[in-house]
């Protein structure tokens with residue numbers, strides 16, 4: 001029996017202890033063998049024999065329980081140690097994320113207009129013909145539809161080619177006055193160093209009572225906005241054409257690379273085109289059943305702004321996910 005106790009004490013792991021437990025206390029274990037001898041013990045001695053065995057069993061059980069507790073405790077401590085995290089440990093996997101330059105540029109643009117109390121509106125990327133074209137004074141077969149290389153679905157739906165359909169959706173849902181911007185992704189079949197098939201625009205629309213909104217308002221706001229974005233640049237308005245605005249203008253800033261002297265980026269003109277705008281065409285108000293109102297609208301490409309702000313030479317780089325580019329924006 002001494003020997004049995006020794007076996008328990010010498011078990012140095014929970015597994016070893018479990019094996020000892022089966023050998024001692026199991027159905028065919030050492031104790032069971034002892035108890036089996038009881039039937040051969042002469043009557044008079046049976047009682048003392050049984051008592052002796054029971055005492056031994058109780059004692060062994062107690063020794064076993066103590067060993068189990070202490071091994072269990074040691075095991076938990078071992079696990080805690082093994083799984084502990086040293087938060088002070090140096091590692092080189094601490095690469096931090098950062099906003100993508102297109103998103104941070106978008107945020108900077110949005111901040112300007114939010115401060116002027118513009119609301120932010122949203123619309124679907126899969127549009128119908130009415131919102132993307134028709135209501136914007138682009139009737140079917142109008143040649144100006146070719147200005148935008150459209151992705152068509154079989155059922156006539158399109159991937160929106162600009163954020164202007166959000167103007168229509170907002171005017172159909174709200175009554176004037178309206179001061180809104182609509183940032184978001186747009187899609188065109190285009191791919192070269194200044195075009196990708198998906199890019200982002202920020203649209204703007206201001207509508208108020210007739211004669212409340214003028215081209216002069218638009219002009220001063222765009223000039224102020226471009227100074228906010230690009231600092232000390234010259235701003236110029238060029239007459240242009242959009243079906244949904246009349247008159248329309250394209251806005252240029254003096255080239256921020258050569259300061260207007262002429263370089264490769266500005267095609268030696270000294271100017272960079274940065275946005276389109278104009279006075280909302282009466283046909284657009286007719287499509288949304290607005291009467292006696294006036295308004296202006298503008299639209300710009302966010303990637304183009306990001307390229308100019310960060311001097312990124314090829315627009316496609318913004319979508320290649322190359323960490324060597326993205327790391328520079330942490």
Ligand code: PHE
Nearest residue numbers: 162164242276277297298299
């Ligand atoms: N929707 C035009 C485009 O994508 C931009 C624009 C918006 C022009 C609003 C004028 C007014 O080219």
